[in-house]
Amino acid sequence: MVMEGEGESEQSHNVVLFPFMAQGHMIPVLDIARMLADHGLAVTLVTTPLNAVWIRPILDRAASSSCRVRVLDIEFPCAEVGLPEGCESMDLLPSNDLKINFLRATELLQEPFEKLIRQEVENPLCIISDMFLGWTVETAKVLGIPRIVFHGTSCFSCCCSSCIHEKKPHINVGSDTEPFMLPGLPHDIRLTRAQLAEFSKGNSELMAAGFSRVLEEMRRANAHSYGSIVNSFEELESEYVNHYRNVVGMKAWPIGPVSLCNRDQIDKAERGKKASVDESACLRWLDSQKPESVVYVCFGSLCRLAPQQLTDIGLGLEASGLPFIWVLRGDREQVDQWLPEGFEERVKGRGMVIKGWAPQILILSHPATGGFVTHCGWNSTLEGLTAGLPMVAWPLNAEQPMNAKLVVDVLKVAVPIVFDTQGVVPKEAVEQAVSEMMGNGEMRGRARELGEMARRAVEEGGSSYMNLTLFIQDMIAYKKARTMDTAPVCDSPPPCTSSE
Numbered sequence: 001m002v003m004e005g006e007g008e009s010e011q012s013h014n015v016v017l018f019p020f021m022a023q024g025h026m027i028p029v030l031d032i033a034r035m036l037a038d039h040g041l042a043v044t045l046v047t048t049p050l051n052a053v054w055i056r057p058i059l060d061r062a063a064s065s066s067c068r069v070r071v072l073d074i075e076f077p078c079a080e081v082g083l084p085e086g087c088e089s090m091d092l093l094p095s096n097d098l099k100i101n102f103l104r105a106t107e108l109l110q111e112p113f114e115k116l117i118r119q120e121v122e123n124p125l126c127i128i129s130d131m132f133l134g135w136t137v138e139t140a141k142v143l144g145i146p147r148i149v150f151h152g153t154s155c156f157s158c159c160c161s162s163c164i165h166e167k168k169p170h171i172n173v174g175s176d177t178e179p180f181m182l183p184g185l186p187h188d189i190r191l192t193r194a195q196l197a198e199f200s201k202g203n204s205e206l207m208a209a210g211f212s213r214v215l216e217e218m219r220r221a222n223a224h225s226y227g228s229i230v231n232s233f234e235e236l237e238s239e240y241v242n243h244y245r246n247v248v249g250m251k252a253w254p255i256g257p258v259s260l261c262n263r264d265q266i267d268k269a270e271r272g273k274k275a276s277v278d279e280s281a282c283l284r285w286l287d288s289q290k291p292e293s294v295v296y297v298c299f300g301s302l303c304r305l306a307p308q309q310l311t312d313i314g315l316g317l318e319a320s321g322l323p324f325i326w327v328l329r330g331d332r333e334q335v336d337q338w339l340p341e342g343f344e345e346r347v348k349g350r351g352m353v354i355k356g357w358a359p360q361i362l363i364l365s366h367p368a369t370g371g372f373v374t375h376c377g378w379n380s381t382l383e384g385l386t387a388g389l390p391m392v393a394w395p396l397n398a399e400q401p402m403n404a405k406l407v408v409d410v411l412k413v414a415v416p417i418v419f420d421t422q423g424v425v426p427k428e429a430v431e432q433a434v435s436e437m438m439g440n441g442e443m444r445g446r447a448r449e450l451g452e453m454a455r456r457a458v459e460e461g462g463s464s465y466m467n468l469t470l471f472i473q474d475m476i477a478y479k480k481a482r483t484m485d486t487a488p489v490c491d492s493p494p495p496c497t498s499s500e
């Protein structure tokens with residue numbers, strides 16, 4: 001494809017992608033890499049050696065369909081920051097206390113990253129990098145190209161976060177459980193302090209551990225980026241796409257749902273990691289179930305639930321009488337200890353327990369799957385919406401409570417989970433939420449409509465397809481203006497002062 005008046009083929013434009021090293025961040029960026037390559041661009045993806053090992057086969061498979069994505073390795077300085085050797089992905093951290101070390105290691109990549117791009121990528125068009133790699137705004141500046149931030153979440157939650165940061169509505173409530181309203185948003189959105197991500201609340205231990213500086217620098221860098229690529233679609237959250245653009249002031253291109261670029265069964269089955277279950281056995285089992293009858297339960301790649309909570313989930317699913325697939329993270333032995341006594345025997349034929357990694361989008365897109373119990377990580381939430389499924393919203397941390405608000409209160413396609421005063425969900429509440437999700441026809445109808453809209457958005461002529469085209473045009477126009485010396489320079493964030 002040659003752009004009008006450009007005279008240069010898009011293959012001569014090289015986009016640099018740098019995802020954050022966590023499954024929930026890398027998986028959508030791999031999809032974005034393939035989408036950009038499908039639009040005819042040359043794409044360079046930078047990642048650490050151990051991540052490159054599982055990423056290369058995925059991108060090589062796509063290469064046969066004319067897509068060109070090159071993977072460049074960058075060494076990850078585990079030893080320098082006290083991380084165990086080989087800890088190159090957030091989900092491999094042996095304890096949460098090491099998160100700050102992980103973030104410090106990513107900061108040390110600034111110099112080698114710049115060197116690598118200078119050596120290996122001729123005339124790059126732009127850098128698309130994760131919000132956790134805020135310092136890439138400086139790299140982009142010295143290279144004279146735009147830095148595009150990928151937050152990995154919805155415009156809705158970006159708007160909520162910006163509102164909390166700017167207006168601090170959580171400061172004046174009397175307790176962690178008293179709801180406060182987020183002023184200035186298109187809907188009446190209420191959260192509690194207990195639901196806020198630790199860093200918004202100002203948890204003193206985390207702050208003392210240096211999170212405060214790292215997060216503040218990230219926020220500033222992201223605010224000084226040229227724009228933002230979003231894994232969402234305009235029709236899903238149009239008021240928040242507009243709010244993000246016009247009130248928060250970020251140039252934004254919603255180009256999703258990016259998971260829909262996985263059309264072949266193997267791509268669906270091996271998205272992220274190789275599944276811990278034989279996918280054809282899983283599909284055969286689903287084929288044997290009635291349409292829209294199976295409940296799929298999965299809490300993403302990072303969350304760990306307490307053993308008692310897992311027992312309650314198991315007993316709640318058993319009591320519901322519904323067929324289900326339940327994904328439990330951890331190795332086989334651990335998982336067997338967590339399961340209620342005699343559980344697998346009792347639910348044999350009706351319930352499938354996957355111990356490890358599930359082929360999630362393969363399961364979600366199967367006609368027998370009828371509902372999704374999710375922790376509301378954005379990828380999972382959007383994948384559930386894309387499959388046209390009603391959900392049980394069970395947020396645990398980070399921006400998940402905001403995503404839960406979107407699906408429960410704004411889109412009205414999810415049942416909120418009810419925690420008891422100890423922060424636990426008893427088996428009765430699990431059973432009730434699952435039964436309500438499966439039995440609510442109106443909710444299912446709305447979810448189905450959103451699923452159809454999602455598919456239309458990525459088709460040729462759809463809003464996400466158009467946004468991707470506009471994004472590429474914008475980047476090419478920027479490059480052209482730069483060669484004529486008229487491009488706006490990405491400004492650096494001001495230095496962080498200790499008083500903030």
Ligand code: UDP
Binds near residue numbers: 024302327357376381
């Ligand atoms: N995922 C998967 N199989 C699993 C668990 C997760 O394929 O067993 C994928 C899921 O489809 C999603 C991503 O991993 O794309 C998880 O991202 P999300 O934002 O939902 O949650 P996080 O793991 O970041 O908390």
